Amino acid sequence: MRFCKLFLPLLLLVTSAQAQQDRQEIIRQVLEVYLENAEEEFDYTEWQTELEYWLDHPMDLNRASAEDLLTLRFLDELEIQAILFHRKNFADFLSVFELQAVEGLELEKSRLLSNFVKVAGEYAVPQLHTRDFYRTGRHELFLRYRRILEKEKAYSPANRKYFGSPDYFYTRYNYRVGSRISYGFTAEKDPGESFFGSAQPYGFDYWSAHFYVQDVGPLKELAVGDYQLQFGQGLVLWSGLAFSKSASAINIARSGRDIHPYRSANENQFLRGAAATIAAGNYNFTVFASQKRMDGNVIGPDTAEDEATAVFSSLSYSGFHRTPNEMAHKDAISETLAGGRMAYNGSSFRGGITGMWSRFSVPFQPSRLYNKFGFSGDEYWNFAADFKYFFRNLYLFGEVAHGSQNATAGVAGVLASLHPRLDVSLLYRHYPKEYFSLYANPFKEGTSPANENGLYLGLSSNISRNWQLNAYIDQFSSPWLRYLVDAPSRGYEYLVDLKYASRKRFEMYWRYREQQKQRNAPEKTPVRPLENHTRRVFRYHIKVNASETIALKSRVELSQYEITDREPENGALLYQELRWHRKGSRFTFTGRYTIFDVDGYNSRIYVYENDVLYAFSIPFFQEEGVRWYVLGKYRLNRYAELWLRLAQTSLTNRQTIGNGDGLINAPHRTEVKAQVRLKF
Amino acid sequence: MPAAQAQIIPGSAGAGGAALGNSLLAIEDHWATLGNQAQLANLEGFSAGIYGYRPYSIKQLNGGAIAAAYAIDDIGVIAASISHFGNGNNYGRQEYGLSYARKFGKARGGIKFGLVQTNLAEYGQKTKFLLRAGVAADLTHKITAGFHISNPTLTYNSKNTHERLPSTATLGLLYHYSNKVTTVAEVQQEIGKKLRLLGGLEYHPDERLTIRIGIASAPIGTTFGIGYKLRDINLNLGFALHSQLGLTPNLSLDYQTEEL
Numbered sequence A: 001m002r003f004c005k006l007f008l009p010l011l012l013l014v015t016s017a018q019a020q021q022d023r024q025e026i027i028r029q030v031l032e033v034y035l036e037n038a039e040e041e042f043d044y045t046e047w048q049t050e051l052e053y054w055l056d057h058p059m060d061l062n063r064a065s066a067e068d069l070l071t072l073r074f075l076d077e078l079e080i081q082a083i084l085f086h087r088k089n090f091a092d093f094l095s096v097f098e099l100q101a102v103e104g105l106e107l108e109k110s111r112l113l114s115n116f117v118k119v120a121g122e123y124a125v126p127q128l129h130t131r132d133f134y135r136t137g138r139h140e141l142f143l144r145y146r147r148i149l150e151k152e153k154a155y156s157p158a159n160r161k162y163f164g165s166p167d168y169f170y171t172r173y174n175y176r177v178g179s180r181i182s183y184g185f186t187a188e189k190d191p192g193e194s195f196f197g198s199a200q201p202y203g204f205d206y207w208s209a210h211f212y213v214q215d216v217g218p219l220k221e222l223a224v225g226d227y228q229l230q231f232g233q234g235l236v237l238w239s240g241l242a243f244s245k246s247a248s249a250i251n252i253a254r255s256g257r258d259i260h261p262y263r264s265a266n267e268n269q270f271l272r273g274a275a276a277t278i279a280a281g282n283y284n285f286t287v288f289a290s291q292k293r294m295d296g297n298v299i300g301p302d303t304a305e306d307e308a309t310a311v312f313s314s315l316s317y318s319g320f321h322r323t324p325n326e327m328a329h330k331d332a333i334s335e336t337l338a339g340g341r342m343a344y345n346g347s348s349f350r351g352g353i354t355g356m357w358s359r360f361s362v363p364f365q366p367s368r369l370y371n372k373f374g375f376s377g378d379e380y381w382n383f384a385a386d387f388k389y390f391f392r393n394l395y396l397f398g399e400v401a402h403g404s405q406n407a408t409a410g411v412a413g414v415l416a417s418l419h420p421r422l423d424v425s426l427l428y429r430h431y432p433k434e435y436f437s438l439y440a441n442p443f444k445e446g447t448s449p450a451n452e453n454g455l456y457l458g459l460s461s462n463i464s465r466n467w468q469l470n471a472y473i474d475q476f477s478s479p480w481l482r483y484l485v486d487a488p489s490r491g492y493e494y495l496v497d498l499k500y501a502s503r504k505r506f507e508m509y510w511r512y513r514e515q516q517k518q519r520n521a522p523e524k525t526p527v528r529p530l531e532n533h534t535r536r537v538f539r540y541h542i543k544v545n546a547s548e549t550i551a552l553k554s555r556v557e558l559s560q561y562e563i564t565d566r567e568p569e570n571g572a573l574l575y576q577e578l579r580w581h582r583k584g585s586r587f588t589f590t591g592r593y594t595i596f597d598v599d600g601y602n603s604r605i606y607v608y609e610n611d612v613l614y615a616f617s618i619p620f621f622q623e624e625g626v627r628w629y630v631l632g633k634y635r636l637n638r639y640a641e642l643w644l645r646l647a648q649t650s651l652t653n654r655q656t657i658g659n660g661d662g663l664i665n666a667p668h669r670t671e672v673k674a675q676v677r678l679k680f
Numbered sequence B: 001m002p003a004a005q006a007q008i009i010p011g012s013a014g015a016g017g018a019a020l021g022n023s024l025l026a027i028e029d030h031w032a033t034l035g036n037q038a039q040l041a042n043l044e045g046f047s048a049g050i051y052g053y054r055p056y057s058i059k060q061l062n063g064g065a066i067a068a069a070y071a072i073d074d075i076g077v078i079a080a081s082i083s084h085f086g087n088g089n090n091y092g093r094q095e096y097g098l099s100y101a102r103k104f105g106k107a108r109g110g111i112k113f114g115l116v117q118t119n120l121a122e123y124g125q126k127t128k129f130l131l132r133a134g135v136a137a138d139l140t141h142k143i144t145a146g147f148h149i150s151n152p153t154l155t156y157n158s159k160n161t162h163e164r165l166p167s168t169a170t171l172g173l174l175y176h177y178s179n180k181v182t183t184v185a186e187v188q189q190e191i192g193k194k195l196r197l198l199g200g201l202e203y204h205p206d207e208r209l210t211i212r213i214g215i216a217s218a219p220i221g222t223t224f225g226i227g228y229k230l231r232d233i234n235l236n237l238g239f240a241l242h243s244q245l246g247l248t249p250n251l252s253l254d255y256q257t258e259e260l
Helices: A002-006 A008-016 A023-035 A045-056 A066-070 A077-089 A096-101 A107-113 A130-136 A324-329 B014-019 B030-034 B037-042
Strands: A138-148 A168-177 A181-189 A206-216 A219-230 A258-261 A271-280 A283-294 A296-299 A311-315 A333-345 A349-364 A377-391 A394-403 A408-419 A422-431 A452-462 A467-478 A489-501 A506-520 A530-545 A550-563 A569-581 A587-598 A623-635 A640-651 A668-679 B046-053 B063-072 B076-087 B091-104 B107-120 B124-138 B143-150 B156-158 B168-176 B181-190 B196-203 B209-216 B221-230 B233-242 B246-256
Touching: A023 A045, A023 A107, A066 A077, A077 A377, A077 A394, A077 A408, A096 A107, A206 A258, A219 A283, A258 A271, A258 A283, A296 A324, A408 B196, A452 B221, A467 B221, B014 B030, B014 B046, B014 B209, B014 B221, B014 B233, B014 B246, B030 B037, B030 B046, B030 B063, B030 B076, B030 B091, B030 B246, B037 B076, B037 B091, B037 B107, B037 B124, B037 B143, B124 B156, B209 B233
Parallel strands: A311 A349
Antiparallel strands: A138 A168, A138 A668, A168 A181, A181 A206, A206 A219, A219 A258, A219 A271, A271 A283, A283 A333, A296 A311, A333 A349, A349 A377, A377 A394, A394 A408, A408 A422, A422 A452, A452 A467, A467 A489, A489 A506, A506 A530, A530 A550, A550 A569, A569 A587, A587 A623, A623 A640, A640 A668, B046 B063, B046 B246, B063 B076, B076 B091, B091 B107, B107 B124, B124 B143, B143 B168, B168 B181, B181 B196, B196 B209, B209 B221, B221 B233, B233 B246
């Protein structure tokens, strides 16, 4: 390894040419691994904010802790351990390019990581002096606007259904001093919602605010207002982003952030109140309390005041308050939640115990047979113990929870680095049909961690310098009924992803994913048999850096949906993307043209699209037609940036597009989006 | 037991083979007589074992085998096996097999002559002669390729019902990452069935312990297992999780003369 260090200047020369990439392109590269597999729009704001912060203020590679590296989220525990091991055994890093010499860290990851870290001399822990507020603090203000240009049915004069206009407004203000202080607010008005109208006199329909501070006196962390909690493997509390299966087959262990300020516009995944952590040596003690109102379908007495006999049958997560009916569900239920956690952070062993209690103002009464064993009533509590342990080349992790539902749920796994070029992962989970925790988000297949047993195997291998293989298989079963599944059922999912990356010019991958689940047969017989529903997706993707200024991306994706013994539904999609950015230019342009032919909803194809910063588009395609979008970004000066995006989908086999309230009496839908960011 | 469709007697090349996605090529002990017989050729001395499994944890479907192999200097390795599957009263199938394997430089070849006996409660007993053969070659010190055929003569079980004994061809690759880690990938085609992919990974954290994981397609299954060696005795456990039928436990206990 000393030998390696001798050659570092050479290595430096080779790699520094490509070091200066566009910042947002780097972030996109990180997110895409997960987004390209995503089949729902999730709010990645938190993650992206974090990445942006580290781009602006790279962490010191020779001081960074495992926790610091984990906040990047694209490194798995084995890779982090490999970096720390390298640092421990071969002395401090001389340059970020030495990351390429870390055994167990693939080349592409080391390149990506080099953007977020630096090798500094003395590391000064920032002290909280007033002058630091002005020196390193940063204000950030976002204003975003979005609108569908065609008139949707619910806005037409004859069928007027919504309170408000089809405009979408979003604003976010945030002030940050490193990761030490953060405060700000987020506000959002969805299309169709009232804005300063009779139904919403406060303007925006959704408001969120947070105050967060680190390392003040005995307090390690303090959050007031809206915050998120992420503990253990997510079996009891994990609000916010969490991945289960992705093309990154090894990255399956959860690494919680404990308390985290909340800056997103998702209207459900947060807690409202206060949370604090006190550190004492290797021990952390956390307490938290939250009270907020949630949307739900309350049934029962005629007067809303008389909550004594009312029950609710479902919670609503859409965040839409566009109609009298949606307004009636708004804030219908009040949730109170409190608890605490004690954690031990050793160098190779980490563990914690978490306890929480929660109460709803109105009891929950499930109305379906499939949740017969699930939660009912107005109160629940859970206790959990979790651990992480590094042992030789293994990383072991797990969590067990038991609660008022009298059910014990557990998840355990191991990541093993069997060879510098071969990692495997294994995870087993057992979530009984009775288990319930509203904010739980452990590794899972279903929507909640209940009524599921499963075994996951993953493999990642750098076959050669250019070729990388990722694969996983997950088998799961439900011992009780599920939604649209009137019997115990089983299923599986597997993915094989083969990637080829040339040193600089291009990379491409082939990916195949197959998932099988059981569903009710359509016959209306007293006992419904189950049928196997199999979904197959094949993708070929290539990215070429055609020149210093132009990057091209092309994709072919084929899908198939097959129900036992029936004619399968097929889909095909092709796109070509062009991205233009000249070094030093204030302007960046991205455009994409997509053509698709998809038989139906079951064989729909999801595609991740570039969007204005912090917004995400993962539209899905069905029917026949084309879609294009153009996205321009212009940097006015060091304080202001501007985005403009125009996207249109046109169907060639229909006269209308959309359905229900979103129906448009024309075969196309056009969306315009604009955003301004002010930084000062 | 994900390979049930592909084999004349269900079950694997021992519990080790069961834990490796039922792949044939990765098994290089006396259980290669139930896998790719060419892989018997590397054996030294005498070894023998007993193997049992319970498909989908259903008692009535129990199966098992015994096998022994003996290496004769300059001649090769001979092996004998008896496999059994089914419920003795209603349905059962036995195979009595005799295998021979030898090296040819970096390649090796093996052949197995089997007598397959099928008992059906109301139809009596039927015995058929069956052939299996395999080759394997070390392409580099890290890569081994193998090919195996089972029932190439397309032997009928019953000409009246046109029921043939399964005929299968398997092409496989072994890749040795290091002396601790070996992976295997195989493509298997049985006449009249879907193409299957089999894969496995074997890891030796130390000299005694072996950990195995594997997968199989059509039907989809995950397999895993553990092996522990204590002097000349080797105990292997293997589990196969079928996507719809559940778990099949496999167990084998082996003896190998200590290396001189």
